[in-house]
Amino acid sequence: METLVFGLLNGVSYGLLLFMLSSGLTLIFSMMGVLNFAHASFYMLGAYFAFTISGSSSFWIALFLAPVLVGLIGAAVERYGLRRVHPNGHVAELLFTFGLAYLIEEVVKIVYGKTSVDYRVPDLLNFAAFEVYGASFPAYRLFVIVIAIAMLIGLWYLLKKTRAGLIIQAALSHPHMVGHLGHNVPLIFMTVFGIGCALAGLAGVMAGNIFVTDPAMAIQMGPIVFVVVVVGGIGSLEGAFVASLVIGLLQNLAVGINASFADIFGFIGLSELSEVGRINISSLAPVLPFLLLVLILIFRPQGLMGEKEL
Amino acid sequence: MTDTTDFQNLAPSAGQKFRQRTLPFLILAAILLAIPMTGPSRTFYTVAHQMGINVVFALSYNMILGKAGLLSFGHAVYFGLGGYLAVHAMGWIEEEIGLWGSIPMFFLPIIGFFGGALAGATIGWPSTRRAGTTFAMISLGVAELIFAAAFMFDSFFGGEQGISGDRMNGIELFGLSLGPIAEVYWFIAFWMFVGILGMWAFTRTPLGRLSEATRDNAQRVQFIGYNPQRVRYMVFIIAGGFAGLAGGMAAVNYEIFTPDALSLLPSGFVLIMAYVGGITYFVGPIFGAILLTYMQSMLSDFTEAWLLYLGALFIGIVMFAPRGLAGIIFGFFDGLRGAERGAFLKGWITSLVGGLFMLIGLIILVEVSVRWSNGYGEIYEPFGLHLDHASPLTWLLFLATTGAGIGLTALANRHKEGTT
Numbered sequence: 001m002e003t004l005v006f007g008l009l010n011g012v013s014y015g016l017l018l019f020m021l022s023s024g025l026t027l028i029f030s031m032m033g034v035l036n037f038a039h040a041s042f043y044m045l046g047a048y049f050a051f052t053i054s055g056s057s058s059f060w061i062a063l064f065l066a067p068v069l070v071g072l073i074g075a076a077v078e079r080y081g082l083r084r085v086h087p088n089g090h091v092a093e094l095l096f097t098f099g100l101a102y103l104i105e106e107v108v109k110i111v112y113g114k115t116s117v118d119y120r121v122p123d124l125l126n127f128a129a130f131e132v133y134g135a136s137f138p139a140y141r142l143f144v145i146v147i148a149i150a151m152l153i154g155l156w157y158l159l160k161k162t163r164a165g166l167i168i169q170a171a172l173s174h175p176h177m178v179g180h181l182g183h184n185v186p187l188i189f190m191t192v193f194g195i196g197c198a199l200a201g202l203a204g205v206m207a208g209n210i211f212v213t214d215p216a217m218a219i220q221m222g223p224i225v226f227v228v229v230v231v232g233g234i235g236s237l238e239g240a241f242v243a244s245l246v247i248g249l250l251q252n253l254a255v256g257i258n259a260s261f262a263d264i265f266g267f268i269g270l271s272e273l274s275e276v277g278r279i280n281i282s283s284l285a286p287v288l289p290f291l292l293l294v295l296i297l298i299f300r301p302q303g304l305m306g307e308k309e310l
Numbered sequence: 311m312t313d314t315t316d317f318q319n320l321a322p323s324a325g326q327k328f329r330q331r332t333l334p335f336l337i338l339a340a341i342l343l344a345i346p347m348t349g350p351s352r353t354f355y356t357v358a359h360q361m362g363i364n365v366v367f368a369l370s371y372n373m374i375l376g377k378a379g380l381l382s383f384g385h386a387v388y389f390g391l392g393g394y395l396a397v398h399a400m401g402w403i404e405e406e407i408g409l410w411g412s413i414p415m416f417f418l419p420i421i422g423f424f425g426g427a428l429a430g431a432t433i434g435w436p437s438t439r440r441a442g443t444t445f446a447m448i449s450l451g452v453a454e455l456i457f458a459a460a461f462m463f464d465s466f467f468g469g470e471q472g473i474s475g476d477r478m479n480g481i482e483l484f485g486l487s488l489g490p491i492a493e494v495y496w497f498i499a500f501w502m503f504v505g506i507l508g509m510w511a512f513t514r515t516p517l518g519r520l521s522e523a524t525r526d527n528a529q530r531v532q533f534i535g536y537n538p539q540r541v542r543y544m545v546f547i548i549a550g551g552f553a554g555l556a557g558g559m560a561a562v563n564y565e566i567f568t569p570d571a572l573s574l575l576p577s578g579f580v581l582i583m584a585y586v587g588g589i590t591y592f593v594g595p596i597f598g599a600i601l602l603t604y605m606q607s608m609l610s611d612f613t614e615a616w617l618l619y620l621g622a623l624f625i626g627i628v629m630f631a632p633r634g635l636a637g638i639i640f641g642f643f644d645g646l647r648g649a650e651r652g653a654f655l656k657g658w659i660t661s662l663v664g665g666l667f668m669l670i671g672l673i674i675l676v677e678v679s680v681r682w683s684n685g686y687g688e689i690y691e692p693f694g695l696h697l698d699h700a701s702p703l704t705w706l707l708f709l710a711t712t713g714a715g716i717g718l719t720a721l722a723n724r725h726k727e728g729t730t
Contacts, residue, residue, distance in 0.1 A: 035443045081629065088632050090443060091381050095585060096628045098578070102621030110615065110676075110683045219574070223454045226447045234444060283462070290455035297436045297448060 003256035006137070008249065013141045015248020016148030020203035021221065022228040022240045023155060024196030030235035031172050031192050033090050034082065037097040040222035041104040042197040046070045046204025047213045048112055051119035059122035067201040074197025078190045101218065109215045116214035144206050151202065152241070159237075168192060227289045231296050233303025242304055247289045254285040334593075335507065342499040346492060355491045361603045362498040363559045366505035368583040368595035370552030373509060375581070376589035377518065378545045379525030380438070381446040384453025385553055385580050387433065388426040390572035391456075392554020394466065395425030396561035400475030415477050415488055419501045419558030426554015427547050434546035439539055441528065453577055460569035472568030475561070494563060501559050509552055510592060521545040579606075582624050588634025597635045615680045622672060657722050664718030671712030678704055 587598020
């Protein structure tokens with residue numbers, strides 16, 4: 001019971017973090033058709049900026065300033081890089097962001113060093129929020145959940161209830177028509193790319209001190225975010241939300257299960273000593289998202305909430 | 311209406327066929343035969359072998375990226391699985407299990423081909439149903455899955471330390487014991503030649519042509535009665551096979567395979583090799599593989615930030631020369647043969663000098679920052695210059711070279727726009 005409750009709580013907070021990352025990626029993809037390979041690199045930049053800013057001032061300033069900075073860098077990348085590559089097609093754009101991921105990682109290594117930096121949870125939130133079954137749940141994780149839900153509501157409000165959101169949605173499906181109506185579509189694209197990157201940066205600010213802030217964090221996170229986007233259905237925000245939560249819960253619940261395949265499938269004669277029998281469910285956790293990806297592709301190629309088969 | 315009896319024969323003449331198809335392979339064979347006569351050093355052999363492996367690997371990657379239009383982030387999986395199978399086969403030959411004892415080591419790349427094709431047939435079945443960006447993401451996910459699974463099945467992948475073998479067993483073929491490095495050269499050269507020839511021959515088959523058609527317009531291919539998914543699937547299997555062939559070559563060359571060979575790093579590297587070389591040309595990936603292997607083994611001795619240069623090179627190619635090195639080289643010769651040779655040459659040299667200036671600026675910036683970042687008090691001293699991160703000379707040089715570079719390339723671009 002204890003592991004179940006903690007698995008659920010951690011799963012939700014991790015899943016919401018994943019959603020922060022994948023929502024930006026989904027927004028950018030559904031709008032511009034660009035799969036931003038460097039998305040996780042912006043997440044890493046967010047964590048590093050937050051480390052620098054919170055070191056010289058406070059975490060709360062970093063919480064606002066770091067995503068804004070990352071968003072500005074993202075907008076600059078779109079304006080001076082992607083826009084140039086755009087005429088060469090989507091594959092060229094994807095490759096551009098792929099090269100960018102290399103560059104950002106190397107620059108981060110030069111500026112911050114190759115080892116992890118000491119980016120910590122702020123003292124104000126460094127206490128146990130509540131206790132369940134004798135174990136405590138950190139307040140910071142609760143804070144992550146609150147911020148993520150606030151962001152979710154904010155994003156939903158922006159897209160569905162404001163005029164700007166209406167124009168963005170229109171530009172998603174009919175960019176030429178929106179252009180003819182007198183809106184500056186390239187500017188909208190730049191803004192969306194910036195916002196998407198800022199969301200990734202925000203996720204970095206929140207996640208950098210729960211996990212480790214080191215130059216490898218982008219590579220570790222990148223593939224999982226892609227899995228979320230594919231599993232949710234490419235271009236679907238709702239799907240990305242569901243998929244993030246599913247993957248977050250799946251990974252965190254699996255970590256808590258201390259059983260091997262032999263324990264589960266012993267009744268069909270799987271031996272404790274065989275190689276498959278020895279695999280532990282908890283050690284399987286990092287593979288689960290990718291396993292889910294393959295299963296989804298075989299049984300539901302359009303993703304959980306995707307409409308069309310691309 | 312009159313029937314026109316005279317028509318222009320557009321098919322290449324026998325002379326053209328010889329020049330464009332046979333001659334390049336004869337030259338390649340001649341170069342491969344001539345290299346050992348120059349008495350190369352051990353280092354040369356080591357780098358050359360790596361180049362040979364990477365040439366086949368990059369070409370196999372271009373079968374799916376350049377020809378079939380499938381962007382994959384997991385091509386090293388087929389290289390790795392083919393290589394692993396070859397290393398295991400190496401062990402079976404050593405222990406003479408069953409019929410294995412009668413198979414010479416020389417044929418291991420065929421085992422690798424088989425392994426890579428088998429992996430391609432298994433993994434390609436769900437993933438090639440989609441093309442474009444979706445395929446790219448799927449390939450990444452599948453690659454991560456296989457890489458993670460590699461650490462769970464130790465009996466096949468050997469865990470962290472991998473599986474190693476000994477190539478000096480079994481029947482000797484052509485009098486090659488494959489012991490000394492100079493004998494391995496013939497092995498690598500032979501299989502590289504076979505790989506290049508095989509992949510070139512594939513582009514001439516109906517399936518090879520269809521894969522290009524599927525890339526350009528899948529709907530039309532469907533219209534004329536072919537199934538684009540099946541075309542993609544079959545090309546994917548063959549590309550996996552050739553990647554496995556390269557893996558088999560690597561197995562004999564290094565005598566060890568570790569799970570890292572399946573990871574995202576070599577997958578990304580092969581993508582960069584093929585793209586930098588130029589994916590629209592058949593020879594492009596060969597250029598890319600040779601240049602980048604050289605950079606990997608030589609540049610990494612000079613600077614620790616070589617990955618930064620690699621990233622910058624890649625982005626530069628994507629942004630300014632999407633047809634890659636091959637495009638630059640062939641474009642240069644086409645320009646020389648063109649009508650406005652003088653103007654072309656002037657523009658070309660201007661942008662070349664501009665590019666060089668920008669490169670110098672980049673090198674100064676990166677090298678000075680790397681040394682400052684390490685904090686060992688080391689100072690970048692090219693040609694006796696003392697470039698400290700705090701000295702104004704450094705930044706003056708950086709600004710001057712970068713400024714000159716940007717100015718010159720802008721001038722060349724304006725010139726180009728003016729002429730066309």
